[in-house]
Amino acid sequence: MTDSPASSRLALAAAGVTVVLWASAFVSIRSAGAAYSPGALALGRLLAGALVLGAVLLIRREGLPARGAYPGILISGLLWFGAYMVVLNWGEQEVDAGTAAMVVNIGPILIALLGARFLGEKLPPRLVAGMGVSFAGAVAVGLSMSGEGHASVLGVVLCLLAAIAYAGGVVAQKPALAHGSALQVTTFGCLAGTVACLPFAGQLIDEAGRAPLSATLNMVYLGVFPTALAFTTWAYALARTTAGRMGATTYAVPALVVVMAWVILGELPGLLTLAGGALCLAGVAVSRSRPKPVKATAGSADAAPARLRGRAEAELPDKGKV
Template sequence: MDLSATDAPRLDGKSIAAATTTVVLWASAFVAIRSAADHFTPGALALGRLAVGSAALLALLVYRREGPLPRAAWPGTAVSGVLWFGLYMVALNWGERQVDAGTAAMLVGIGPVLIALLGGWLLGEGFPRKLLAGMAVSFAGAVVVGVSMSTGGQGSSLLGIALCLGAAVAYAGGVVAQKPALRHGSPLQVTTYGCLIGAVACLPFAGRLVIEVAAAPLSATACVVYLGLFPTALAFTTWAYAVSRTTAGRMGATTYAVPALVVLMSWSLLGETPLPLTLLGGALCLAGVAVSRR
């Protein structure tokens, strides 16, 4: 089946606001992770983030009285929780310690492409031409950003490359698995239980987390709390809300705005002045998103 641009579900104003919130908060996560990485190991950082996110989501779920996750939503939520909330976060945190930021950005950039391909194949979303064209432009922009930030492979390792590729595959698999679950459970239910499952999968890192929280400065711990409350609890919920109203491929394409926002946030918050080539790559990412959203 081949969906045309006019056949695909269109986002309303609330869904667009939700998608925008997700993209901005996920971009801010890269800055926060960079600030906390000197004091937290990859697994401990993932568990701390998921623990805070799970606590906030559970409190909201009880407050809204949405009840337990429907049985039909469990398979997709469980797969998404293990792959996206658990494996993706640990693999990405670990991979970014083994390769430079530019290489990581290029490797993880295949995630939205995989989402579009898997969504078209497994979910019957088809392969709209404008979506594929926009993603091609955005992926080219991600490569340009990566090349401009790369250190020429210095410090990179085969393990790091494998971890970043694994993170991209886990991300794509988690998104595609989550989409059917949203037919049966609410965005808040699916996000809450997915985050809980991811936290349980990361429990082997609990010992390290306790040790590192005790030794870390307050600013680093505050970054972990921020990651749990906003880029996890809030952003994953707004993502689920938006993706329940459109295709996984189209939502995946919007995440190509993240590299451009990361460049701007790093510039303003961390004083990391981008090169002209980096700005060009960011502009291409945004242009591709604009094409894919048409």
């Protein structure tokens, strides 16, 4: 079934909300990550997100999703909400932000490939070309942000694992949305990730007592907005398009991070950073564009069958005559 233009616009707006909030998460992680260890930060973020999502679910009285949604919810919860957050937090302590951004941005490419393999999604030329342009932009942004001497093999491996977990979680979530609403799938996925991170509860309690208020507030912000709200708007948009196109949309995140770091942190971007951000946005535009329908003209090949049908119908005997 094809969505109406209004529904398509809502899905695009939801995707926009997601990428803006996910971009803002990088600024908050820099503050919270200085006071909280990777596992504790992930658990605190997920707890805040689960509380908000659970409250909204009760208010809306949506109840439980259908049974068919649970495999996808469980897999996406463990991979994306759980493993991805912990491994990425850990990886960013081992490598600089630029290197982490370059490696993690393999994720959208993996999403497109896994979507084609397991979901039967097509890889149209515009999507492939747009992702190539965006990935080149992400590499440019990463190179411009990379610091000297702050990278390790462990950090690169961790960021690669984060990209794989992210891609696997997205592809697993897509079929679950056929059996449950965006809110249901997000809420129970967040709960699954929270349960998986409970072994870090002791660290969270210990570190929360020593962490500055600003770090704790940033952790709560990560749970309420980039997790509870952004993951829900993501699921809403994902239910209305392919996993590959949604993955390509996240290439707008590096460009937005550059702008936010400039405005909020006063970090003036260099020319390479600006060029990379522009490439990221250009690639997203290409990947989400659709080819214009070709109009058949009187002399075109597409019009020939119509002419032949008209001629054949004219040669048929009149049904009213015996």
